[in-house]
Amino acid sequence: MKECKPLALGGDLPGGCADDYETGSWRKFLPVLDRDKCIDCLICWVQCPDSCIIVEDGKMVGFNFEHCKGCGICDEVCPPKVKAIRMIEEES
Amino acid sequence: MATLKELAAKEELFTGGHRLCAGCGIPPIVRLILKSTDARIVATTATGCLEVASSIYPYSAWKVPWMHSAFENAAATISGVQTAYEVLKKQDRLPGGDKEIKFVAFGGDGGTYDIGFQALSGALERGHNFLYVCYDNGAYMNTGIQRSSASPQWGNTTTSPAGAVIPGKVQWRKDLTRIVAAHNVPYAAQASPHNWRDLHKKAEKALAINGPTFLNVVSACPLGWYTKGQDSDAHVKYAVETCYWPLYEIEEGVLKVNYKPKNKMPIADWFKMQGRFKHLFKDDEGAAKLVQIQERVDMEWQRLLDLDGMRL
Amino acid sequence: MSTAKVAKQTATGLTGNSAVAYAMMQINPDVCGAYPITPSTTVIEEFSSYVADGRVDTGLITVESEHSAMSACIGAASAGARAMSATSSQGLALMWEMLYIASGMRLPIVLCDVNRALSAPINIHCDHSDTMGARDSGWIQLYSETVQEAYDNMIQAVRIAEDKRVQLPIMVCLDGFITSHSIENIELLDDESVQDFVGEYKPERSLLDVDNPLTLGATALQDSYMPLKHQQSNAMKASKEVVIEIGKEFGEVSGRSYGLLEEYDLDDAEVAIVVLSSSAGTVKDAVDKLRAEGKKVGVLRPRLFRPFPHKEIAKALSGKKAVCVLDRADSMDGFGGPLFKDIRAALYADDNRPKIIGRVFGLGGADFNVDNALDVIGETIKLAAGEDVELFRYIGEGQNAQTIAGC
Numbered sequence: 108m109k110e111c112k113p114l115a116l117g118g119d120l121p122g123g124c125a126d127d128y129e130t131g132s133w134r135k136f137l138p139v140l141d142r143d144k145c146i147d148c149l150i151c152w153v154q155c156p157d158s159c160i161i162v163e164d165g166k167m168v169g170f171n172f173e174h175c176k177g178c179g180i181c182d183e184v185c186p187p188k189v190k191a192i193r194m195i196e197e198e199s
Numbered sequence: 200m201a202t203l204k205e206l207a208a209k210e211e212l213f214t215g216g217h218r219l220c221a222g223c224g225i226p227p228i229v230r231l232i233l234k235s236t237d238a239r240i241v242a243t244t245a246t247g248c249l250e251v252a253s254s255i256y257p258y259s260a261w262k263v264p265w266m267h268s269a270f271e272n273a274a275a276t277i278s279g280v281q282t283a284y285e286v287l288k289k290q291d292r293l294p295g296g297d298k299e300i301k302f303v304a305f306g307g308d309g310g311t312y313d314i315g316f317q318a319l320s321g322a323l324e325r326g327h328n329f330l331y332v333c334y335d336n337g338a339y340m341n342t343g344i345q346r347s348s349a350s351p352q353w354g355n356t357t358t359s360p361a362g363a364v365i366p367g368k369v370q371w372r373k374d375l376t377r378i379v380a381a382h383n384v385p386y387a388a389q390a391s392p393h394n395w396r397d398l399h400k401k402a403e404k405a406l407a408i409n410g411p412t413f414l415n416v417v418s419a420c421p422l423g424w425y426t427k428g429q430d431s432d433a434h435v436k437y438a439v440e441t442c443y444w445p446l447y448e449i450e451e452g453v454l455k456v457n458y459k460p461k462n463k464m465p466i467a468d469w470f471k472m473q474g475r476f477k478h479l480f481k482d483d484e485g486a487a488k489l490v491q492i493q494e495r496v497d498m499e500w501q502r503l504l505d506l507d508g509m510r511l
Numbered sequence: 512m513s514t515a516k517v518a519k520q521t522a523t524g525l526t527g528n529s530a531v532a533y534a535m536m537q538i539n540p541d542v543c544g545a546y547p548i549t550p551s552t553t554v555i556e557e558f559s560s561y562v563a564d565g566r567v568d569t570g571l572i573t574v575e576s577e578h579s580a581m582s583a584c585i586g587a588a589s590a591g592a593r594a595m596s597a598t599s600s601q602g603l604a605l606m607w608e609m610l611y612i613a614s615g616m617r618l619p620i621v622l623c624d625v626n627r628a629l630s631a632p633i634n635i636h637c638d639h640s641d642t643m644g645a646r647d648s649g650w651i652q653l654y655s656e657t658v659q660e661a662y663d664n665m666i667q668a669v670r671i672a673e674d675k676r677v678q679l680p681i682m683v684c685l686d687g688f689i690t691s692h693s694i695e696n697i698e699l700l701d702d703e704s705v706q707d708f709v710g711e712y713k714p715e716r717s718l719l720d721v722d723n724p725l726t727l728g729a730t731a732l733q734d735s736y737m738p739l740k741h742q743q744s745n746a747m748k749a750s751k752e753v754v755i756e757i758g759k760e761f762g763e764v765s766g767r768s769y770g771l772l773e774e775y776d777l778d779d780a781e782v783a784i785v786v787l788s789s790s791a792g793t794v795k796d797a798v799d800k801l802r803a804e805g806k807k808v809g810v811l812r813p814r815l816f817r818p819f820p821h822k823e824i825a826k827a828l829s830g831k832k833a834v835c836v837l838d839r840a841d842s843m844d845g846f847g848g849p850l851f852k853d854i855r856a857a858l859y860a861d862d863n864r865p866k867i868i869g870r871v872f873g874l875g876g877a878d879f880n881v882d883n884a885l886d887v888i889g890e891t892i893k894l895a896a897g898e899d900v901e902l903f904r905y906i907g908e909g910q911n912a913q914t915i916a917g918c
Contacts, residue, residue: 116678117617118731118739119716122724123262125216125253133221149203153395154432156226157215165204174215178222179429194429239721243586256735259726264718267728268585268612275579279544279586279594282570284719286541287592290568294591294720318582321575 130157134177136194138170144191151181151192200400209234210262217260218252222428224419224435225249225334227392229305232332233263235402238299243277245310246270248341249334271314273304274322277329301406302329308349309339312375323382323411330405330412333375336420344423348373353488354475361478366485371495379413380449380511386412388448393436397446397457417444425474437469442500449511456507466493518704518764525697527658527690531597531623532557534665536567537705541592544572544583548602549635550687551625555597577602581609588618589727591717595620599687600627603641613680614649615743616728619672620680623665627687628875636876637687639787643840643849649743651681651750652817654787658695661685663767669709670757677750686789688876700765708764747818754815771820773812774827776802780809782891783828785854786837787813790879797884808888821857828858831865832895835887839873847871847903866894869903883907
């Protein structure tokens, strides 16, 4: 058997390193933001399961496509009168 | 209480890149709770979807110190961590100096209502200073949608399948929030991530209290509920609007209903949107069961209203 | 080399459990998660008094089950605390799941197990079924013959478990009632010497290091589970040398050195009995009688059972004519007890290997006296002389053996 590469004791990991793991390839649909319509209510931010809504200075500026799985929750929770997010089919 | 802008400006403590399903209901609960204190958080999680999918070697989604040991012992594990903290703090032996740390244990309904119930009850009784968060999606989702004592009556699961003779899970669900409150803990509450203000406020309150506190949070599961991932937020909204999952809290023994829907949504209107109840919409027998469920939901809701503002 | 200074010692009489509790008091662990079970109960009772009287700084968590006791120890050890517990029998059985997690997470927890039979039938008396069942759980196991050794092992266990080459949990075993509840003469080290010996625990990692957040107990799939187990296995292997080092160092402090095995009249013996814990004393008595008659018999008592010192055992038994391994547990596989099989396996590659038989004795506290030991040695002498002797059987089953069908 070849030498095992050294691993941290008992399988310890540095916290938060899943940030480096890509789950964007799971996506079948892609959220698209209409910045002109967005009112920065940030409901999409609080309800996103993948911590993908990028907020800068209190403004919704886009999506982290490394992690976005295309679930469409952001589109669904975007207030009906605003509808700044829509889902489009991911190009293969 | 912080606004969403303020919350968004705080560091994200549960990163993307975890392997929970698209549209999973759990992460919004975790993300919000981890942002509900200015103190540092150390967390543990019972074996289950959240634990497995957030810690696949060598990737961890937790930016707070976090550990998992087993399924039935999240409350016992955090008891040990929290006791170690108290002892080391007294002796000035904490790594990185004396910092205020809050302890949080997460578990699904399987790890909380069922297999982890004894450890939870023990830790509550001993009075450890920690918050226990149950994300209740009403079945053992991690192992493939088996019934739990939190599963809704007549719902279809893989161990209470809707069969020709027995149409789903026979029993009514365990009322864990009341059971926890009966431990006379300083704070126990039910919440829904759709009502994020309410959840955030409850988490802030619980994390500020010195002693054992408990949050039971409804969590949508597209896989187990046979629903669409994009609708997860809507489903935990309907759970509240139907009064199936009332928002209430018991603080120092006083019960308070936090939200009373103006027009209670009929339970059948919500169940109809979920594949786990589709067998109830096929015939008269199913219709009769839906009537019974509605009666029970109404009775439970009325009981809560009767107790609103009362010292239990 | 160690610069240990010789400890002041007090001679007294204590039960095994009192000695273990006293050692725990002197060690002053950070956290103790415990649940009472006979015959280990008084360890925790007495330790609770030390807590109540302020003689230790320990956070005592009186949990609602042994499963939670070990879970709390695992939480505490993950938080960088020195964690300890004590249990027996069903208590250890209920901890089972967590034993593997403590070792897999590489947490140096010290657990005293006061050996007791497993149900059913329920029985509170001594045998080794409880800890023998945990022999593959990744815990280091030390078996103590006397009250003195139980006390000494507890103190050494802390150092062995926490050694950077090891970082594994450790079980200190002593015989239920026989050792746990009998008063024996004992020399106690002074508190300061125990503190100097165990030293301050400086963990390599802590969950409470909030500025360097760690994830402990992660999911490991096909690509990483095996190398992590390999790492654990290597640490277990490495712990043998550490047990030897610490045993020597303890000798410098206390005048009582410990190795992996105890050899009693073994050097020139042609026939040897292998046995763990307190029954070794009984066999030694029988050996003394036979030696007086000129018979070349001796005893090998493994102190360390996990990791298994197979080389040292093979060396000690090589060239003997016949060996009988006494097991206070049965593997229930039709092939004898666990010690018997491990000893046979250790000797397989030895060109001068002795004939080996196994006897199961003392289950559920069944008496094992000098006459029983003499019988066993007598049989082994017959085996050495070339007579046909049964490979494996039960001995000394007690008064009801004739009335219980099938015996």
